[in-house]
Amino acid sequence: MTLLLRCLLIVLVLYGQHYSQVRADLVIINATVRTMSPAGRTAQAVAIADNKILAVGTDREITAFAGPATEIIDARGRLVLPGFNDSHVHFTAIGNIFSSVDLSGVRSHEELVTKIAEFARFLPEGRWILGRGWDHQKWTQKVSPTKKLIDAVTSKNPLLVYNADGKTALVNSLALAKGGISRASRISTESEIERDADGEPTGILRGPSVSRVSLTIPQPHVQQWPDLIETASNYAASLGVTSVQDVHSDELSDTYRALAARGKLKTRVYDCAPLSSWSKVAVAGITAATGDGMVRTGCLKHFSDGDEESTDELVRDIAAADKAGLQVMMHAIGPEANAIVLGVFERVIAANGPRDRRFRVEHAQNARKADLPRFARSQIIASMQPWLFYRPGRPETDFRTLLNSGARLTFGSDASMTDLDPLLGIFAAVTGNGSISVDQAVRAFTADAAYAEFQENVKGTIEPGKLADIVILSEDIFRVLPAKLRETRVILTIMDGKVVYRSL
Numbered sequence: 001m002t003l004l005l006r007c008l009l010i011v012l013v014l015y016g017q018h019y020s021q022v023r024a025d026l027v028i029i030n031a032t033v034r035t036m037s038p039a040g041r042t043a044q045a046v047a048i049a050d051n052k053i054l055a056v057g058t059d060r061e062i063t064a065f066a067g068p069a070t071e072i073i074d075a076r077g078r079l080v081l082p083g084f085n086d087s088h089v090h091f092t093a094i095g096n097i098f099s100s101v102d103l104s105g106v107r108s109h110e111e112l113v114t115k116i117a118e119f120a121r122f123l124p125e126g127r128w129i130l131g132r133g134w135d136h137q138k139w140t141q142k143v144s145p146t147k148k149l150i151d152a153v154t155s156k157n158p159l160l161v162y163n164a165d166g167k168t169a170l171v172n173s174l175a176l177a178k179g180g181i182s183r184a185s186r187i188s189t190e191s192e193i194e195r196d197a198d199g200e201p202t203g204i205l206r207g208p209s210v211s212r213v214s215l216t217i218p219q220p221h222v223q224q225w226p227d228l229i230e231t232a233s234n235y236a237a238s239l240g241v242t243s244v245q246d247v248h249s250d251e252l253s254d255t256y257r258a259l260a261a262r263g264k265l266k267t268r269v270y271d272c273a274p275l276s277s278w279s280k281v282a283v284a285g286i287t288a289a290t291g292d293g294m295v296r297t298g299c300l301k302h303f304s305d306g307d308e309e310s311t312d313e314l315v316r317d318i319a320a321a322d323k324a325g326l327q328v329m330m331h332a333i334g335p336e337a338n339a340i341v342l343g344v345f346e347r348v349i350a351a352n353g354p355r356d357r358r359f360r361v362e363h364a365q366n367a368r369k370a371d372l373p374r375f376a377r378s379q380i381i382a383s384m385q386p387w388l389f390y391r392p393g394r395p396e397t398d399f400r401t402l403l404n405s406g407a408r409l410t411f412g413s414d415a416s417m418t419d420l421d422p423l424l425g426i427f428a429a430v431t432g433n434g435s436i437s438v439d440q441a442v443r444a445f446t447a448d449a450a451y452a453e454f455q456e457n458v459k460g461t462i463e464p465g466k467l468a469d470i471v472i473l474s475e476d477i478f479r480v481l482p483a484k485l486r487e488t489r490v491i492l493t494i495m496d497g498k499v500v501y502r503s504l
Contacts, residue, residue, distance in 0.1 A: 083242025083469030088412030095228030104133030147203030
């Protein structure tokens, strides 16, 4: 045996010993894994170590990585995809949706409890549950609700919900305590506090006693940003969304980082600042996608409604930001705005020369057909929100022509303007004359969305070495009829190697 061959055998043995010693923290088996890799690889199982994909393969190959402490998840044949990446959201506004629960449609005690429980499950501990609209006179029991009904499902959140006429409120035990209301409370009009036979407040309040509770509710201010973000992140996890590209108008990177440091952020965030702040961002040494695996900055956004008299100043600012290595996205409201934005980007590209800049047109579904080839020609990303503009009878978006022209598409929701659920966006994209395949639509919410934020080598596909962001769905959306997509639900969401959502 030659010396070279002996050395090779020793290396192989040592490598094999090391490889066999690697243990996964979590494995998913018995699955239909669509990796969304460029080659379109499928598999049965996935191994995760720390926050990365360790291996992808057959059940037999992957179970070899399991040790005594490994969590094993049996997917029961269900579809496994990379976590969804929403490329256009207003994240704090999503959190604000959960500022009030509408109880006007409730018709029984059971429905009241269910509605409040569903609402409460996304809220961080301590955040108030507010709402109105219940009317027990329309219920089958015609009996007022009590704190005993709702305490179990609101044990971490104080609650105050008004009835339909706004004169009576139901509160839970936490809210009573905050208002200093107990069995010992004595006020001028006893009817203000409804009590049971033992003198215990039932949770029904009227008149000034309601104010004793409501005055303890924090008023909206900047300090509520963490609660709104945490709420939005919990909701995103329930929909399989593990990354968002936030196009809000407030610079919240520090708030995002603080939440991530406390383990309260279940969503990776690409935080975009206004174009007007480009010099401040550049002076700070920030370029496109600066940050860590959880929070990054370096994108700038600006709005165009098509009414610009001159674009010279806009071209100047974008060119300067582009030279500084920042990414620019333009919101184009309407066909004329799309044409103007494309023209501005083309002028900047011509002035600054070639580089990997990844300019983006937000709401590109509004572009005129004649303008569609301009996206691929100038390597401008078409950022589209399929569900936002989906309506039966409306002109259909021509996703197919854009893709066939060689353009890069990325999908988002524009939540809170519409629902965050990416499955609705996929449904809208695969329906109609300009539709694309499910595979193409899923890529626009995963691999291509990662590309749109310079993260295609880090996430967006299920491949060894990439971040372990994964979703398991109730249906194989590649095999069912499009209508079934709207009924599909998320079974489990993994972000950064940890389970952040399990369905009930």
